[in-house]
Amino acid sequence: MPSTSTFGSIVEIPGLLVGHCTLSERPTGCSVVLAPNGAVGAVDVRGAAPGTRETDLLDPANLVDKVHAVVLSGGSAFGLDAATGVVRWLEEHHIGFETGYGRVPIVPAAVLFDLSVVREGDNPTARPNAEAGYAACEAASASTPAAGNVGAGAGACVGKLFGLERCMKGGIGNASVRVGPWVVGALVACNAVGDVIDPTTGQVLAGARTVDGHNLLDTQRAFLAGERGKRPLAGTNTTIGVVATNATLTKAQAKRLAMSAHDGLARSIRPAHTTLDGDTLFALATGTETGPVDLMLLTVMAAEATALATVDAIRQARGITTLNGVVPAAMNMSA
Template structure:
């Protein structure tokens, strides 16, 4: 396996990503949108999720495809970003047809970034605007780190961020990840610069430092804040032809990658979840074994994307924590 040409989730053909940010508030939104509707699923393992329309993604529900997926800051306020995306898509003639009406299907998830040094004294919820701006800006290339929904992200001891990575399998299928890293725990080992995801790094994409020389598991856990102040949310995408049930299994497998890259992960205070997206452009030759390799690739990509999100973070005035680069370079 090797990264795709951009090492981004948009290496999956037919998918685009857009960001919008408000650096005064220290927040933003990110949107994954397809050239056409795509199969989507979700799996939640954190204890404090914040979501929109995720019940619709169960395999037994009527609607099997969505128009876009939204990741946003803002805690519950940020769920309104999906409304801005839905309005924009409707203006483009996109949506699920119900009689003479089009209803864009736009599931979303949020992270808590309300206590990160930004000015949250807004008069009107800004997230609908941010969602509309993000989808309008969607393209093949996009920024990592302090961008989009990762703009205000923080983790236990560093500034968090938005990450992405991709891989091309020997079967020819492409898998990519997009993630907002706002975890309760750490992504680096102890007091050192090495990432927990180091064994899975490709082409020095987050510094090429290799694994930490040692780790003492008896040390107390290092984490930030209190209840409700965390969450890592992600999208795993592929060009494979998957049912909604198969996409759910891929999202489930991807959580292994989160656990490999964040210490600890899936806590009662994190709302950790993974969306899956499948464009259906490339059939499976062997549904059982190909599904196994897709799940493995999803976990691999998510680990790498988490490290890249923190590695690429940039400093800004009022940040409560340093970036990885400012602490270790």
């Protein structure tokens, strides 16, 4: 069962709600961060194989200055359909960009690949769709979100450079960092091809296992030593997430927040931002804190919150048994 984070969460930023929808037919799902009052949005894509929607409008040079939700989803490109349900929910609640002809909800999205995660008796074609996105909105609240095998993290796995039979369970995690009046929070769904590392100790928490399956391999060390395994296809991995703050930021400043958040991925995932991943992080600024902005501080906080949320995703994950074998979680392994 999913649990809650010990690191805080993104809903500590006033004005944000989080909801999950987890499918029962197969380990997959979607998660939504709602900003009913709108939030300045940005995105930074570092992986070479992303799956995204509505990211061009987040460019600081483009017109729309606020978004109303961000969707994180499993299901690969099929999962982008979840955003359609979020748009419908927002329209029904009269939330969106005013055009003079009605309100148009602005909903960027990113997906991760979990199509290979199938249990005995599952429907392998089950993917998050518009109904799942709508259900995630219905479930959204300001309570600390569930973590682990829920929403976009339901089918997430990590440590796949040596084959799916040697990977471990990923998930979705939360964190927040407070300094003075400022809060920066993160929600991260970790489905990395690499290992997840405790950035404080350097210990591998979850990732590729040794051939016997009983110990952690340390992917980077093995790779640099010349070991090679069953390399997965490009795009069949990816860590996606949202980092948010209560600060009042421009789109350009929010972009810097998203860029710096990727430093948190680099600290907690090894290797990160590979040609096989589609690592994508969104940034949201709700503007509920109107004091002068210390962007340097906020970017440091963003990296820290993202690293903690990534670790949380792994610590909260639970093992599952798939057609590829047992996929253990960090709680079942020792380095």
